[in-house]
Amino acid sequence: MHVRRLSVALILTAAVLGGCGSDPAPPATPPGAAGGAGPAASPSGSSGGAGAAPAPSTAPPNGVDLLFAKMMIVHHDQAVRMSRDLVAKPGIPERAHAVAAYIAKDQQREIEEMNAWLQAWGQPAVNPADPALHRLHGRDGAAHGMVDETQVAAAGAAAPAEATRLFLRHMIEHHNGAITMAQSALEDGRNAYVRQLSKHIVNEQTAENEAMRGMLTELN
Numbered sequence: 001m002h003v004r005r006l007s008v009a010l011i012l013t014a015a016v017l018g019g020c021g022s023d024p025a026p027p028a029t030p031p032g033a034a035g036g037a038g039p040a041a042s043p044s045g046s047s048g049g050a051g052a053a054p055a056p057s058t059a060p061p062n063g064v065d066l067l068f069a070k071m072m073i074v075h076h077d078q079a080v081r082m083s084r085d086l087v088a089k090p091g092i093p094e095r096a097h098a099v100a101a102y103i104a105k106d107q108q109r110e111i112e113e114m115n116a117w118l119q120a121w122g123q124p125a126v127n128p129a130d131p132a133l134h135r136l137h138g139r140d141g142a143a144h145g146m147v148d149e150t151q152v153a154a155a156g157a158a159a160p161a162e163a164t165r166l167f168l169r170h171m172i173e174h175h176n177g178a179i180t181m182a183q184s185a186l187e188d189g190r191n192a193y194v195r196q197l198s199k200h201i202v203n204e205q206t207a208e209n210e211a212m213r214g215m216l217t218e219l220n
Helices: 003-016 063-087 094-120 131-135 149-157 160-188 192-219
Strands: none
Touching: 063 094, 063 131, 063 149, 063 160, 063 192, 094 160, 094 192, 149 160, 160 192
16 A cells, blocks of 8 residues: 555544544653663664653644554564564574564564553553454555464464464565554654654664565575
């Protein structure tokens, strides 16, 4: 799906969702945080992390900002589960294992960070298993790179060599979807934290995709 079309879809969906169509009043203490450095360099060679906590922002989030965070939590959760499945298997190639371990750690951190940010702006924390939020990604989630849960289960049950190939193929598409969503948020969102996170997702996951494509070529 074209980035602009996705932006329009996010805006229309935000207008329908209760509490997401208008800008909430800023909390007494703006989202900010406890500080701390981002994670170490990722296995792809890029520096990881949008920061240990949301950056303060004078601009309250609009509907696109809020919806992006809620949908990205669900999206990240699937990536974390797929990555943990691979890491738990014996006999996985070292580089693939390292990338999966990094994705699991980095995206779990971002899930916690996004939930903290949502709560700071008066929104409830997101349960990644909520089917209503899964439906926001579309009937099959393909436009956002979401993987069918039967495919997730098949990859988890596969032998190490096949599981590695499936993981790399699925995660490349998954990352492509996240990059498209992040570009849309950069186009139509306005909150500083969401923009910072979106830039991180574009840069980090583009680098990871380059690394994973190289691994996939070596395995084939």
